[in-house]
Amino acid sequence: MDNEINSFPQVLTIAGTDSGGGAGIMADLKTFQARHVFGTAVVVAVTAQNTLGVQNSFMLPKAMIDDQFAALADDLHIRACKTGMLGDAQHVRWVVANLKKYNWGPVIVDPVMVAKGGAVLLDPDAIQTVQQQLLPLATLITPNLPEAEQLTNQKITTQKNIQQAAHQLQELGAQNVLIKGGHHLAQQVQDYVLLADGSDFWLEAPRVDTNRTHGTGDTLSACIVAELAQGHDLTTAIRCGKQYVTAAIKHTIQVGHGHGPLNHWAGQKEGLTHAEI
Ligand SMILES: Nc1ncnc2c1ncn2[C@@H]1O[C@H](COP(=O)(O)OP(=O)(O)OP(=O)(O)O)[C@@H](O)[C@H]1O
Numbered sequence: 618m619d620n621e622i623n624s625f626p627q628v629l630t631i632a633g634t635d636s637g638g639g640a641g642i643m644a645d646l647k648t649f650q651a652r653h654v655f656g657t658a659v660v661v662a663v664t665a666q667n668t669l670g671v672q673n674s675f676m677l678p679k680a681m682i683d684d685q686f687a688a689l690a691d692d693l694h695i696r697a698c699k700t701g702m703l704g705d706a707q708h709v710r711w712v713v714a715n716l717k718k719y720n721w722g723p724v725i726v727d728p729v730m731v732a733k734g735g736a737v738l739l740d741p742d743a744i745q746t747v748q749q750q751l752l753p754l755a756t757l758i759t760p761n762l763p764e765a766e767q768l769t770n771q772k773i774t775t776q777k778n779i780q781q782a783a784h785q786l787q788e789l790g791a792q793n794v795l796i797k798g799g800h801h802l803a804q805q806v807q808d809y810v811l812l813a814d815g816s817d818f819w820l821e822a823p824r825v826d827t828n829r830t831h832g833t834g835d836t837l838s839a840c841i842v843a844e845l846a847q848g849h850d851l852t853t854a855i856r857c858g859k860q861y862v863t864a865a866i867k868h869t870i871q872v873g874h875g876h877g878p879l880n881h882w883a884g885q886k887e888g889l890t891h892a893e894i
């Protein structure tokens with residue numbers, strides 16, 4: 618009976634808010650809505666932010682974080698979750714404890730470190746805690762190139778470096794790895810995927826010439842979470858996420874003076890049905 622009550626696919630983002638609406642929990646919830654799953658959130662950090670940058674941030678106390686997890690565990694049936702901005706080492710530890718305490722389905726780790734505008738969203742001291750405690754819980758980790766460099770302690774300049782870094786992230790405990798190539802300014806953006814069984818592939822798309830790319834990583838990982846919650850396999854979910862984020866970047870909307878947000882209605886705009894994108 619409980620299965621019937623909680624049968625609609627429910628997902629969770631564990632991250633920071635963005636008052637400007639473009640990244641973090643806001644981008645995740647917009648993506649969940651567009652992808653037809655019910656989105657929930659554990660707020661770890663609150664940021665005062667807009668498309669020009671992060672003006673202030675506040676980390677929530679442990680009791681408030683634990684209570685949010687407990688409230689969800691008591692009532693909902695979360696099928697997949699993701700992490701985003703976690704701020705510092707102690708918050709990473711508190712989140713890890715709650716990931717272990719309950720079952721939230723597959724865990725997608727988006728190891729957010731620095732915002733597009735340059736603000737630090739993860740204390741550099743916390744990187745070791747992410748490597749040692751969070752990575753082993755990751756069904757999939759989705760670093761961008763600078764994050765992959767930090768997590769593997771190496772410069773990444775070639776495709777071979779990217780592949781080596783992905784293997785290193787697996788050795789640290791992440792089951793599957795998606796290294797995002799948005800920060801490499803080539804004509805084609807290339808993301809690299811290394812799966813748990815050792816198979817791999819590249820995802821390619823033409824670079825859209827725009828600075829309206831606030832929240833691209835959040836949107837990609839949130840879409841993957843949504844697809845997993847609906848029962849798709851990981852490869853299908855990743856390919857769908859890539860198609861969705863590419864469309865959301867391509868169909869620019871004019872919001873803000875700086876790094877503008879994506880168009881989370883892009884699937885509808887392209888006339889794509891839910892099943893096609
Ligand atoms: N200008 C662009 N044109 C097309 N695709 C892009 C562009 N920029 C990023 N992407 C794609 O968006 C996704 C996110 O990549 P990116 O490297 O920007 O992540 P990120 O830095 O974590 O994003 P954010 O921190 O803004 O959330 C990847 O699939 C990447 O290839």
Ligand SMILES: Cc1ncc(COP(=O)(O)O)c(N)n1
Pocket residue numbers: 632633634635640641642664666701702729731732733734738830831832833834835
């Ligand atoms: C709360 C929060 N989470 C994540 C990001 C990263 O997004 P971006 O790199 O596009 O600024 C952000 N700016 N704010």
